[in-house]
Amino acid sequence: MIKVVICGALGRMGRAILQTALHDASLKIVAGVEHPDCVVSPDLGKAVNIKDYEGVPLTSRLEEVLPMCHVVIEFSGNTEAALGHAKLCAEAGKPIVIGTTGFTEDEVNQLKELSEKTAVLLSPNMSLGVNLLFRLVQIATQSLKGKGFDVEIVEIHHRFKKDAPSGTALKLYEVVNQQLDETRRISCRDGISPRKEDEVGVFAIRGGDVVGDHTVYFLGFGERLELTHRATSRETFARGALEAAKWIHDKEKGFYNMFDVLGL
Ligand SMILES: NC(=O)C1=CN([C@@H]2O[C@H](COP(=O)(O)OP(=O)(O)OC[C@H]3O[C@@H](n4cnc5c(N)ncnc54)[C@H](OP(=O)(O)O)[C@@H]3O)[C@@H](O)[C@H]2O)C=CC1
Ligand SMILES: O=C(O)C1=N[C@H](C(=O)O)C[C@H](O)C1
Numbered sequence: 001m002i003k004v005v006i007c008g009a010l011g012r013m014g015r016a017i018l019q020t021a022l023h024d025a026s027l028k029i030v031a032g033v034e035h036p037d038c039v040v041s042p043d044l045g046k047a048v049n050i051k052d053y054e055g056v057p058l059t060s061r062l063e064e065v066l067p068m069c070h071v072v073i074e075f076s077g078n079t080e081a082a083l084g085h086a087k088l089c090a091e092a093g094k095p096i097v098i099g100t101t102g103f104t105e106d107e108v109n110q111l112k113e114l115s116e117k118t119a120v121l122l123s124p125n126m127s128l129g130v131n132l133l134f135r136l137v138q139i140a141t142q143s144l145k146g147k148g149f150d151v152e153i154v155e156i157h158h159r160f161k162k163d164a165p166s167g168t169a170l171k172l173y174e175v176v177n178q179q180l181d182e183t184r185r186i187s188c189r190d191g192i193s194p195r196k197e198d199e200v201g202v203f204a205i206r207g208g209d210v211v212g213d214h215t216v217y218f219l220g221f222g223e224r225l226e227l228t229h230r231a232t233s234r235e236t237f238a239r240g241a242l243e244a245a246k247w248i249h250d251k252e253k254g255f256y257n258m259f260d261v262l263g264l
Contacts, residue, residue, distance in 0.1 A: 002027040002249045004242075005069040007085050008076035009034050009058060012160075013099060016234035017073060017241055018056070024242060031065035032058045033085070035076070066092045071249040073241050074098045077162060079107055086114050095119035095248040099126055099241055101167025115255035119248050123258040124167025126240025130214065131258045133229045134175055137216050140225060141179040149220040150195060151176050151183075156205040156213040164204035168214050173202050176216070 004021065008014045009032025021029050038060070059065055062072070062085050072089055074082050074096055082100040089096040101124045103111070111120055125131065141151065153176070155169040165173075165187065177183050183200045211231040218225040231237065240258065247261045258264075 001025075002071060002246055003030045003069045004028065004245050005031045005033060005062065005065050005072045007033040007062060007072060007074045007082070008078075008100070009056075010038060011075060011077060012234060013075035013077075013237060013241075016238040017075070020235055020238040021242055027242060027246065029056055030068045032056055033062045033065065033076075034058055034060055035078075035081075036060040062088050063092075066094055069094065071245045072096045073245055074100055075241070076100055077102075079103045083107055083110060086111055086120060089120075090114040090117040093118050093252075095251055096121070097241055097244040097248060098122045099124075099237065101170075102163035103167075112255050115253060117253060119251035119254050119256065121244050121248050121256040121258075121261070123240075123244070124171050125212075125237070126244060126258060127229070127231055127236045128240065128262060129229045129231075129236070130168055131262055131264055133214065133216075133227060134171065134259075135264055136227055137172055137175050138179060140216070140218055140227060141176050144218050144220070144225075145179060147220070149218045149225075151180070152201040152203075152217045152219065154201075154203045154205065154215050154217070156207070156210045158209050158211070159207050161206060164206070165202045166204065166212070166214070168212070169202050169204070172214060172216055173200060176200055 004027055006014050006017055018029050021027055072094055074085050076082055077100055079102050082098055086096050095118055114120055153169050153172050155166045173185050184198050185202050186199050213230045215226055215228040244261045
């Protein structure tokens with residue numbers, strides 16, 4: 001049985017992962033890591049009876065529970081904390097699956113350095129559909145290049161999401177940018193100025209309880225192609241994160257993403 005620690009244990013994703021893991025006999029959530037100032041701080045350090053977490057110890061110090069596990073899943077939503085957790089994993093030689101988004105380029109480079117000591121999987125989206133979308137967008141961009149199509153990206157998420165644009169939208173832009181020559185990402189249009197040829201708009205809409213929608217538009221003359229993924233439940237990300245944990249638990253070192261897990 002694969003023993004897993006979740007960082008960001010009481011968050012939306014942490015709870016979804018715990019719930020999903022309850023139906024999988026091949027792994028067990030052995031501890032949760034939470035923010036030191038989290039609302040349940042009196043319970044930190046001992047087993048708690050928060051719904052879903054009955055008997056699972058919660059702590060604010062990953063190093064205390066690392067020896068208990070084979071793999072760590074990181075969804076704290078805080079890139080500084082996630083980097084700290086990855087450093088502890090590298091020191092202890094424990095693999096880590098990171099779903100947290102919003103890393104700067106420099107932080108991603110630091111994660112790559114840590115992956116020389118332990119296995120690190122970083123993906124802004126653990127769903128099968130979005131990872132296939134990355135591939136489809138690559139094909140569409142390549143196929144429509146030089147044929148008069150403009151590319152624009154729109155994402156919608158719940159009102160509580162902190163980072164914008166989403167990690168997935170930024171990855172979609174990266175895929176588009178790799179196929180085209182020198183594009184410029186913009187996040188707003190306001191005023192009198194027609195679209196510039198090298199622009200790619202990446203726009204974030206926030207509201208309600210939207211789990212996560214991403215659309216890439218290929219806008220031509222007389223036709224347009226829209227590639228859309230809609231996540232309707234966090235369980236889809238949770239299942240992906242747990243599949244990633246199973247896949248990485250016996251890997252020694254290296255920098256991976258969901259393509260490696262899904263074989264895409
Ligand atoms: N890769 C993927 O497939 C997906 C990625 N995400 C990403 O995952 C992240 C989390 O999303 P979500 O669950 O909605 O966010 P939440 O805010 O609901 O959950 C994050 C949890 O982590 C806690 N936390 C904050 N700092 C620390 C810390 N230093 N150590 C341990 N825990 C900490 C938060 O506590 P507190 O509230 O007290 O700060 C909170 O309980 C985001 O970056 C999001 O973009 C989301 C869905 C899918
Ligand atoms: O914060 C979220 O909720 C999500 N974040 C991820 C992102 O930033 O891409 C993935 C998913 O769309 C949900």
